[in-house]
Amino acid sequence: MSEQHENISPPRWAEKLLSWYCKPELLEDLQGDLNEYFQRNVKAKGVKRAKLIYVIDIIKFMRLYTLKRSARNFQPGILLYKNYLLTARRNLLKNKLNAALSFSGLTLGIACFALIFLRIQHEYSFDRHYHHADRILKVSMSLRSLSNEEETRLGWSDAPLLNRLRDGFPEAEAVTGIAQLRGIQKIKNAAGDTFIEEGIFEADPAYFRVFNNRWLEGNPETALQEPASIVLTKKFAYKYFHEETALDKTLTLNNREYRVTGVIEDLPANTDLTFNALVSLDSHFGDWCFVYVLAQNTPDVKLFQQKLDTLFADELAPVLELSNMSGGYLVESLTDVHFSERKMFDPPKGSKTTLSVLAAISFIILIVSAANYINISIAQAAKRKTEIGVRKVFGALQKQLRSQYLIESAVLCLAGLALSFLLIATFSSQLVTTGLLNHVPELPVLAMLFCLIIPVVLVISILAGWYPAVKLSLINPIHNLQQQVSGYTRFTKNLLIAFQFTAVLTLVFVTKAVYDQMQVLTHHDRLADRNQVMVVDLPRDETLLNQLPQLKNSLKSLSGVVHVSLVGRNSTPTRESDFDTFTVELAGQQQIKMLAYAHIDEDYFDVLGAEVALGRTFQSSDVSGNRDVVIVNEAMVRMLNWKNPLNQKITYGSEARVVGVIKDFSFSGQHRVAEPMLFYLNNKTPEKLFIRYSSSRHDYHNLVKEVWQSALSGQPFEYRLLDDYFEKQLENETKLKNLLTLFSCVTVAITLMGLFGLLNINLAEKEKETGIRKILGAGMQHLLLLTWRDLGALALVACMFACLIGYLTVQPWLNGFAHQATVGAANILVAFGVLAGSMLIAVCYHLIKLSAVKPVKILKQE
Amino acid sequence: MKGTNLGEFEELVLLTIAALVNDAYSVAICDELEKNTGRSAKLGVVHAVLNRLEEKGFVKSKLGEATSTRGGKRKRYYTVTNAGKASLIKAKEVRDNLWSMIPGMALKNI
Numbered sequence: 001m002s003e004q005h006e007n008i009s010p011p012r013w014a015e016k017l018l019s020w021y022c023k024p025e026l027l028e029d030l031q032g033d034l035n036e037y038f039q040r041n042v043k044a045k046g047v048k049r050a051k052l053i054y055v056i057d058i059i060k061f062m063r064l065y066t067l068k069r070s071a072r073n074f075q076p077g078i079l080l081y082k083n084y085l086l087t088a089r090r091n092l093l094k095n096k097l098n099a100a101l102s103f104s105g106l107t108l109g110i111a112c113f114a115l116i117f118l119r120i121q122h123e124y125s126f127d128r129h130y131h132h133a134d135r136i137l138k139v140s141m142s143l144r145s146l147s148n149e150e151e152t153r154l155g156w157s158d159a160p161l162l163n164r165l166r167d168g169f170p171e172a173e174a175v176t177g178i179a180q181l182r183g184i185q186k187i188k189n190a191a192g193d194t195f196i197e198e199g200i201f202e203a204d205p206a207y208f209r210v211f212n213n214r215w216l217e218g219n220p221e222t223a224l225q226e227p228a229s230i231v232l233t234k235k236f237a238y239k240y241f242h243e244e245t246a247l248d249k250t251l252t253l254n255n256r257e258y259r260v261t262g263v264i265e266d267l268p269a270n271t272d273l274t275f276n277a278l279v280s281l282d283s284h285f286g287d288w289c290f291v292y293v294l295a296q297n298t299p300d301v302k303l304f305q306q307k308l309d310t311l312f313a314d315e316l317a318p319v320l321e322l323s324n325m326s327g328g329y330l331v332e333s334l335t336d337v338h339f340s341e342r343k344m345f346d347p348p349k350g351s352k353t354t355l356s357v358l359a360a361i362s363f364i365i366l367i368v369s370a371a372n373y374i375n376i377s378i379a380q381a382a383k384r385k386t387e388i389g390v391r392k393v394f395g396a397l398q399k400q401l402r403s404q405y406l407i408e409s410a411v412l413c414l415a416g417l418a419l420s421f422l423l424i425a426t427f428s429s430q431l432v433t434t435g436l437l438n439h440v441p442e443l444p445v446l447a448m449l450f451c452l453i454i455p456v457v458l459v460i461s462i463l464a465g466w467y468p469a470v471k472l473s474l475i476n477p478i479h480n481l482q483q484q485v486s487g488y489t490r491f492t493k494n495l496l497i498a499f500q501f502t503a504v505l506t507l508v509f510v511t512k513a514v515y516d517q518m519q520v521l522t523h524h525d526r527l528a529d530r531n532q533v534m535v536v537d538l539p540r541d542e543t544l545l546n547q548l549p550q551l552k553n554s555l556k557s558l559s560g561v562v563h564v565s566l567v568g569r570n571s572t573p574t575r576e577s578d579f580d581t582f583t584v585e586l587a588g589q590q591q592i593k594m595l596a597y598a599h600i601d602e603d604y605f606d607v608l609g610a611e612v613a614l615g616r617t618f619q620s621s622d623v624s625g626n627r628d629v630v631i632v633n634e635a636m637v638r639m640l641n642w643k644n645p646l647n648q649k650i651t652y653g654s655e656a657r658v659v660g661v662i663k664d665f666s667f668s669g670q671h672r673v674a675e676p677m678l679f680y681l682n683n684k685t686p687e688k689l690f691i692r693y694s695s696s697r698h699d700y701h702n703l704v705k706e707v708w709q710s711a712l713s714g715q716p717f718e719y720r721l722l723d724d725y726f727e728k729q730l731e732n733e734t735k736l737k738n739l740l741t742l743f744s745c746v747t748v749a750i751t752l753m754g755l756f757g758l759l760n761i762n763l764a765e766k767e768k769e770t771g772i773r774k775i776l777g778a779g780m781q782h783l784l785l786l787t788w789r790d791l792g793a794l795a796l797v798a799c800m801f802a803c804l805i806g807y808l809t810v811q812p813w814l815n816g817f818a819h820q821a822t823v824g825a826a827n828i829l830v831a832f833g834v835l836a837g838s839m840l841i842a843v844c845y846h847l848i849k850l851s852a853v854k855p856v857k858i859l860k861q862e
Numbered sequence: 863m864k865g866t867n868l869g870e871f872e873e874l875v876l877l878t879i880a881a882l883v884n885d886a887y888s889v890a891i892c893d894e895l896e897k898n899t900g901r902s903a904k905l906g907v908v909h910a911v912l913n914r915l916e917e918k919g920f921v922k923s924k925l926g927e928a929t930s931t932r933g934g935k936r937k938r939y940y941t942v943t944n945a946g947k948a949s950l951i952k953a954k955e956v957r958d959n960l961w962s963m964i965p966g967m968a969l970k971n972i
Contacts, residue, residue, distance in 0.1 A: 009933070026913075028925070028935050028936055028938075029887075029888070029925070029935070029936070029937070029938035030909070031932075031933065031935045032932035032933065032935030032936065032937060033888050033889055033905060033909070033932075034905075035932045035933040035935060036889050036931070036932050037889065037905060039931070057905065057906065060906050061906055061909075063906075063910065065910065065913050
């Protein structure tokens with residue numbers, strides 16, 4: 001029995017751990033002691049316990065006095081490090097071209113990475129700057145038709161919810177509603193300066209209890225208490241009052257006087273709820289508003305949701321059921337709102353998918369630039385063999401040589417990091433205008449990011465420096481005269497080049513797909529020549545209403561003006577149209593439907609260039625505002641499955657007859673398929689003036705302005721082209737396109753730099769070989785083929801990978817669009833074309849260099 | 863330089879080494895200490911103290927013969943040096959002195 005115990009040995013790994021960390025002079029004795037205890041414990045407490053105690057003891061023995069000191073007998077000392085830096089500097093200066101190539105590659109890579117990092121940081125910081133952001137909840141609402149289960153999600157909730165929340169929810173510390181004033185507003189200051197403004201919201205007094213904006217003037221508690229009060233942002237206050245204090249001054253908003261009760265700091269770029277000014281409520285909101293709740297403690301969203309579900313079932317469901325509808329409330333934490341699914345009337349959202357694709361791309365670029373550095377420094381090693389040999393002869397250890405190369409790459413990477421941040425900081429405003437950055441980053445944010453990226457860059461520097469360091473430190477000084485360093489690194493070199501090629505091809509592939517998709521988006525809508533339609537904001541002033549027909553007629557008589565239309569509610573394409581419930585006939589039954597509608601006049605379709613599919617448009621015999629005739633679009637006919645759409649009845653209060661069908665045009669923007677829509681004739685409250693002119697002359701707005709001022713003197717004249725509305729919708733896609741273009745260019749540039757570097761080194765290494773080949777009669781094509789055969793094969797292999805990766809990346813993104821571009825041979829061709837083009841540049845360079853090789857000069861020995 | 867004062871536990875270990883004469887190696891010291899003081903002496907602690915005593919020059923050590931019982935590892939035997947002896951004696955003198963200063967009555971009722 002006891003002999004059995006003798007044979008049990010303590011865990012091997014623990015023994016190894018001990019001998020790894022323990023000083024050799026203490027080791028044997030300790031091992032013996034622990035072993036003795038172990039054998040004792042085996043007998044007393046059993047094998048398992050004994051092993052456990054053994055391991056614990058070994059860990060407990062890790063003390064300062066037992067730890068092994070550095071195995072080396074001498075430390076390289078500060079002098080040696082200084083020498084490393086000196087050598088690094090000398091080497092960089094000696095090979096200026098190569099140093100510049102790998103350095104600028106690294107800088108570009110890091111800059112792209114930092115750019116994306118800034119973007120991600122920005123998107124993730126949305127609305128987190130408010131105190132208690134984690135305690136603020138947003139309540140929105142969805143409506144569902146009971147007949148066809150169609151769901152419409154709104155960013156809004158019904159206004160009565162505010163009071164229900166205040167009464168029935170003790171966990172809510174404050175509840176506030178905020179709603180944008182409809183249309184555009186005309187604001188006048190005391191001096192008589194008038195501007196047309198958007199982004200004026202009305203909010204109830206609790207707004208500033210929920211959101212703690214920074215106050216410059218006024219008192220947040222009382223600012224929105226009184227009717228006809230207005231709170232301005234700093235920028236806005238400056239626009240109307242310049243240097244003076246704005247507090248207690250008056251502003252005229254749509255002919256009503258408002259007292260300025262406060263000025264707040266401009267809202268930061270990273271907020272979803274943006275406004276220029278807030279006005280106080282007169283009594284209560286209209287039907288809808290954005291609803292925010294400040295919870296007492298960190299809220300339990302699920303519980304809150306449940307309570308709201310009950311509330312909805314009690315209060316709203318019975319009412320909605322009458323019109324065959326149902327729905328529910330949706331609670332979101334403010335910090336989640338920016339990335340959640342976009343609902344109607346919501347500001348644009350962030351997309352995590354896009355961000356993660358961008359993050360992946362920026363990592364790839366970083367690695368591409370690291371690959372460049374690796375390739376160039378290994379290829380360059382041939383030149384440094386002598387240095388390494390001498391160092392080894394003088395007793396340098398492998399470890400020391402490794403650390404020398406790691407230090408070199410770290411210095412280079414950190415310098416690249418510093419330079420890239422310098423570049424970003426200097427050119428930030430230009431980057432913002434091209435959409436590569438969302439906003440000019442503040443200095444503290446930049447500094448924080450700089451510190452955050454340092455570890456990433458250090459990892460990259462280790463990645464980039466490790467392979468060369470290991471390879472170079474292995475050079476045997478005795479052999480180094482005969483041996484080619486590049487011989488055994490050829491596989492690695494080719495692998496890295498193939499990786500770079502794949503990155504280039506994939507990026508170009510994806511970028512081409514994004515370009516195609518943009519093309520589809522901009523050209524899919526069937527509105528002809530949008531840049532020849534001028535959209536003028538009309539003042540909301542009822543006294544001017546009877547002057548408008550005259551203005552319209554005098555504009556029509558201008559030479560070059562083709563059509564003029566005064567359009568009312570919801571009729572500007574790309575805006576989110578209001579919905580209402582209409583009774584229509586579907587499959588022989590009268591049904592209630594949620595439908596979008598617009599108020600237009602008889603010239604509307606002519607101005608937009610929309611075509612009539614069936615029937616007619618409005619005529620002068622139709623009476624405006626009567627709602628007895630209606631025009632629908634093809635989508636509507638499809639949805640209701642009307643065999644004969646003309647003369648069908650649509651009821652909204654009174655019964656209207658369908659007199660015409662309009663071909664689908666992308667009213668609600670290019671991301672969505674055409675939705676069913678109704679058009680009523682109603683030009684009693686026009687909001688916009690549409691003017692189509694025949695050619696894109698540049699001074700039309702001046703002509704129009706003159707007519708405008710003679711008809712409506714003193715009213716501000718502001719216009720945009722219809723095109724701008726569509727462009728604005730494509731903001732996100734345009735930004736993505738610009739970013740991808742930049743990234744593709746950067747990757748191409750980095751790869752090209754790498755190729756140049758390699759060619760240079762290759763030329764220098766094989767100078768003699770080239771000379772001899774030339775003497776023996778090799779033509780240029782033979783010499784080129786020697787190098788480029790491999791590279792061509794690599795490009796082809798890379799192409800196959802790139803197509804696969806590119807397709808897998810881009811297809812999910814494309815699936816988000818109603819009308820998709822096709823991905824196919826064209827993408828591959830373009831990608832390969834770009835790569836081949838840049839390779840051709842390198843070939844030309846190579847050719848020139850090769851032709852300059854003079855065998856006589858190289859091969860003579862004097 | 864580290865101080866050459868003797869801590870309480872150091873003194874105990876030093877005394878044990880002296881008492882064990884030729885058989886003073888770490889495990890034996892632990893066992894002896896446990897037996898005499900009734901407190902459990904952890905190997906880690908004793909080992910650290912031995913190391914410190916050696917640094918102070920109170921003990922010296924040498925490796926013994928290889929044995930089959932300890933996984934073939936040799937024992938490290940400790941002996942008290944002259945400096946160690948001197949500091950032990952000095953510690954005892956300090957105590958004796960202090961004891962002699964206490965009047966007989968003072969401790970009688972303990």
